[in-house]
Amino acid sequence: MKRLSLVIAAAIALSLAGSTAKAASASGTLAVTATVTSQIYMIFDTDASGVSLTNSGTSAATLPFGSVSAFSAPPAHVTLSLQATTFTISTPVDVNVRISNPAAASANCTLKAQLASADATNTWTVGGVAVTSASAVTISSSLAYQTGSTTTGGVSEAVAIAVPYTEAATTISNTINFTATSN
Amino acid sequence: MKKLTLVIATAAVALFLAGSTAKAVSASGTLAVTATVTSQIYMTFDTDASGVPLTGSGSNAATLPFGSVSAFSAPPANVTLTLQATTFTISTPVDVNVRISNPTATSPNCTLKAQLASADATNNWTVGGIAVTSASAATISSTLAYQTGSTTTGGVSEAVAIAVPYTEAATTISNTINFTATSN
Numbered sequence: 284m285k286r287l288s289l290v291i292a293a294a295i296a297l298s299l300a301g302s303t304a305k306a307a308s309a310s311g312t313l314a315v316t317a318t319v320t321s322q323i324y325m326i327f328d329t330d331a332s333g334v335s336l337t338n339s340g341t342s343a344a345t346l347p348f349g350s351v352s353a354f355s356a357p358p359a360h361v362t363l364s365l366q367a368t369t370f371t372i373s374t375p376v377d378v379n380v381r382i383s384n385p386a387a388a389s390a391n392c393t394l395k396a397q398l399a400s401a402d403a404t405n406t407w408t409v410g411g412v413a414v415t416s417a418s419a420v421t422i423s424s425s426l427a428y429q430t431g432s433t434t435t436g437g438v439s440e441a442v443a444i445a446v447p448y449t450e451a452a453t454t455i456s457n458t459i460n461f462t463a464t465s466n
Numbered sequence: 467m468k469k470l471t472l473v474i475a476t477a478a479v480a481l482f483l484a485g486s487t488a489k490a491v492s493a494s495g496t497l498a499v500t501a502t503v504t505s506q507i508y509m510t511f512d513t514d515a516s517g518v519p520l521t522g523s524g525s526n527a528a529t530l531p532f533g534s535v536s537a538f539s540a541p542p543a544n545v546t547l548t549l550q551a552t553t554f555t556i557s558t559p560v561d562v563n564v565r566i567s568n569p570t571a572t573s574p575n576c577t578l579k580a581q582l583a584s585a586d587a588t589n590n591w592t593v594g595g596i597a598v599t600s601a602s603a604a605t606i607s608s609t610l611a612y613q614t615g616s617t618t619t620g621g622v623s624e625a626v627a628i629a630v631p632y633t634e635a636a637t638t639i640s641n642t643i644n645f646t647a648t649s650n
Contacts (some may be wrong), residue, residue, distance in 0.1 A: 307569060308648040309509040310526070312583070315643060317532035317556060317628060321636035324538035383537030383554065383632040431537065431632040432549035 321384045323392065325463050328377040328435050334360045336376065340434060346442060348372055353448060369406070369445040379437030380463045381429050389465040394426040394440075395419040399458035406445040407457070414459060426463065505568045507576065509647050512561040512619050518544045520560065524619065530626060532556055532639075537632060553590070553629040563621030564647040566612050573649040578610040578624075579603035583642035590629040591641070598643060610647065 327344040329336045337345040349358035353370040357363040362373045380392055396409045397419040407414045410422045422440060429437055444455060511528040513520045521529040533542040537554040541547040546557045564576055580593045582600040591598045594606045606624060613621055628639060 306573075306649045307505045307507040307566070308646055309507040309564065310644065310646045311509040311511060311562075312527050313511055313520075313560065313626070313643045313645065314527075314529040315532070315626060315628070315639075315641055316529065317630075317639045318534045319630055319634065319637050319639060320534055320536045322536040322538050381538060381632075384630070384634050384636045386636055388633075430551060431554065432551055434549075 319384050321382075321386050323380065323382045323385075323463060323465050325381075325461060326379045326434075326437075328379050328437050330375040330377045330439050332360060333375040333377070333439075334358070346374070346376060348374065348444075351446075353446075366445065368449075369447050371443050371445045373441050373443035375439040375441050377435075377437035378426070378440050378461065378463075379429050379433065379435070380426060381431060381433065382465060383431065385465055389428075391425045391427050392463045392465050393424050394422045394438075395462045395464070396422050397460050399460055402455075402457055404447060404450055405455055407459070408441070408443045408445075409459060410440040419460075419462060422461075425466070503568050505566075505570050507564065507566045507569075507647060507649055509565075509645060510563045510621070512563050512621050514559040514561045514623050516544055517559040517561070517623075518542070530558070530560060532558065532628075535630075537630075550629070552633075553631050555627055555629045557625050557627035559623040559625050561619075561621035562610070562624050562645065562647075563613050563619070564610060565614075566649060569649060573612075575609045575611055576647045576649045577608050578606045578622075579646050579648070580606050581644050583644055586639075586641055588631065588634055589639055591643070592625070592627045592629075593643065594624040603644075603646065606645075609650070 326340055326342050327336055329339040334346060334348060337347060348361055351357055351361065351363065351372050353365065357372060360374055364371045378394060380394070382389055396414045398407060398414055398416040401416040412420055412422050414420055426438055442459070446455070509526050510524055511520055511526065513523040518530060518532060521531060532545055535541055535545065535547065535556050537549065541556060544558055548555045562578060564578070566573055566576070580598045581603040582591060582598055585600040596604050596606050598604050610622055626643070
């Protein structure tokens with residue numbers, strides 16, 4: 284009987300020892316900081332009906348109209364129209380402006396354009412608005428933003444050059460500088 | 467004279483006998499040694515090989531400085547930027563290094579939980595793809611592996627990410643993620 288009591292006592296002792304095997308835990312803190320800056324971002328995309336841009340999807344693209352002449356069929360996606368003293372070549376380009384984290388709410392932006400170099404011979408327009416090197420002109424005062432992750436598309440703006448019939452055969456080359464300013 | 471001789475002889479014998487009883491003395495003692503080894507589970511944060519360098523890497527109170535980010539520009543080194551319809555997300559991996567010693571019971575791994583210290587009603591935080599808020603601790607892993615004993619670097623890579631709405635005003639996002647690892 285005494286031996287049985289001893290065995291029972293040992294069993295209770297083991298049971299108590301087991302109950303002290305609690306889960307251990309450790310903790311740590313990770314402080315995280317990130318400075319989010321405001322950004323308005325512009326890229327040019329090839330329009331579905333437009334000439335294929337070189338470096339489409341970037342903010343430094345090239346629009347190659349190709350070889351044009353007044354009385355021949357224009358290259359694909361180039362519209363040719365004849366006026367009294369000039370003929371005009373035109374193609375749409377998608378201007379894709381996105382905004383993130385503006386300091387103040389901005390519903391849209393103002394798009395301006397300016398020729399990098401003066402062109403005394405040809406007449407340039409963007410979206411039907413004459414563009415020169417003299418100053419930046421407003422193409423749109425309420426250009427819509429594209430939504431955040433949209434990396435293609437944008438607002439279609441026609442880029443056109445009116446070429447005098449009297450101009451000697453040449454290669455026309457210039458750069459249009461665009462700016463988009465949040466409203 | 468005879469008497470003197472006897473005295474000298476007696477003294478000499480006495481001295482000899484006395485000398486022969488001066489044995490080496492010895493002492494003994496016992497030193498009882500005790501050491502209480504306690505169970506420990508220990509967590510540190512380490513800079514991941516592909517992650518943003520942590521300030522205080524190797525400690526359990528580190529800082530993850532994402533730096534300056536914007537939606538449409540290249541992100542800082544080791545920050546991944548992805549664009550969604552209404553938000554952009556910045557992400558970087560952090561190594562969570564949990565070690566254990568002398569567990570009271572065998573523990574093959576641990577449960578890792580995370581919770582934001584402060585509420586963030588604007589941005590969405592995730593750790594290892596799991597949404598983390600200040601409301602309660604979310605389980606990031608229920609079987610996080612322990613690192614071996616002396617490993618002071620490395621650990622399990624967990625992506626820390628923040629989804630930032632495009633409409634949020636430019637700001638500095640700052641918060642603390644409290645992690646706990648509990649042995650299984």
